[in-house]
Amino acid sequence: MLDNANLENAKSMSIIVTKGSLDWAYPPFILATTAAAMDVDVTLFFTFYGLPLLKKDMNPKFTPLGNAAMEMPMMGGHVAMPNMVSMLPGVGSMAGKMMKNLMARKGVASLEDLRDAAVELEVRLIACQMTMDLFEYSLDDMIDGIELGGAATYMESALKSDINLFI
Amino acid sequence: MAEETLNAEGLNCPLPIIKAKKALKGMAAGDVLNIRATDPGSVADFAAFCSQTGNELLSSGTDNGVFTFAIRRS
Numbered sequence: 001m002l003d004n005a006n007l008e009n010a011k012s013m014s015i016i017v018t019k020g021s022l023d024w025a026y027p028p029f030i031l032a033t034t035a036a037a038m039d040v041d042v043t044l045f046f047t048f049y050g051l052p053l054l055k056k057d058m059n060p061k062f063t064p065l066g067n068a069a070m071e072m073p074m075m076g077g078h079v080a081m082p083n084m085v086s087m088l089p090g091v092g093s094m095a096g097k098m099m100k101n102l103m104a105r106k107g108v109a110s111l112e113d114l115r116d117a118a119v120e121l122e123v124r125l126i127a128c129q130m131t132m133d134l135f136e137y138s139l140d141d142m143i144d145g146i147e148l149g150g151a152a153t154y155m156e157s158a159l160k161s162d163i164n165l166f167i
Numbered sequence: 168m169a170e171e172t173l174n175a176e177g178l179n180c181p182l183p184i185i186k187a188k189k190a191l192k193g194m195a196a197g198d199v200l201n202i203r204a205t206d207p208g209s210v211a212d213f214a215a216f217c218s219q220t221g222n223e224l225l226s227s228g229t230d231n232g233v234f235t236f237a238i239r240r241s
Contacts, residue, residue: 034181037188038219107179107206117185 012041013163016154017050022062022096022111025053028167029114035163036121043157044118045149047128050167051135053115054127054142060111062096072098119145126153168197175204176233183209184216187238191222194240199225202236209234 013035017028028050032042046054053060064070065086071078072095085091103110109117118125125146131137132148139148147153158164173190175183183204190200202213210227213236217224225237 030181033185037181037184038216107177107182109179109182109185121185121188 010039010041012161013165014043014045014154014158014161015165015167017044017046017053017167018048019167020049020052020060022060022099024167025060025111029111029118031165032123033114033117033121036118036123043124043126043161045126045128045154047131051127051131051137054125054146056141056143058111058115061092062099063092064095065092072102119143168199169194170199170201173200173202175202175209177205179206180208180212184212187213187216191238191240196240198240200238200240202238204234204236207234213238
């Protein structure tokens with residue numbers, strides 16, 4: 001945690017991170033790193049499908065399935081992908097590669113880089129103990145510097161925070 | 168008072184802010200960080216960053232299509 005307890009304008013934020021796909025993982029990491037850079041004390045609580053974002057090998061997957069609003073820029077226009085196409089084998093992984101390439105081309109940080117920045121900026125990373133048990137993850141699978149905790153640990157942080165988000 | 172330069176050209180949100188924070192961390196109070204960025208969102212973002220963190224935004228302008236900022240570390 002940032003040692004800004006003595007600052008008069010010390011603010012705090014907590015985010016419950018429940019989704020670990022490539023696109024859904026961006027908002028919590030972008031907000032967490034930016035807030036921490038602005039001297040905000042940040043806690044991220046990773047639960048259910050958000051938990052794999054703490055794995056050493058994070059490798060977030062992507063699918064356009066069920067995402068009717070997703071359009072990719074292509075040849076001057078925008079192309080959406082019908083579910084009938086998205087469900088074909090290999091389409092999700094191809095779309096994920098396209099998304100990663102697009103992001104790299106546009107100077108968007110990789111999730112790995114944002115997570116490294118979060119650690120460097122002393123964002124508090126809490127892994128949900130119940131989810132660890134439920135999906136049989138080991139602390140050895142996870143990056144260093146994380147904490148284990150449950151709903152009460154989150155609540156203690158959330159009750160003191162100026163901003164609480166659920167993503 | 169020392170001056171440092173950060174080239175954030177080609178980087179998108181939130182990287183210019185994160186890199187600026189990292190650079191400022193290694194500087195002394197009163198030092199000035201000169202930043203170059205191409206992300207149009209950085210104009211509003213560096214103003215917000217400075218207003219929140221108390222670092223002083225000395226200037227915010229453009230130079231041949233590149234956004235330039237000077238920030239004095241608080």
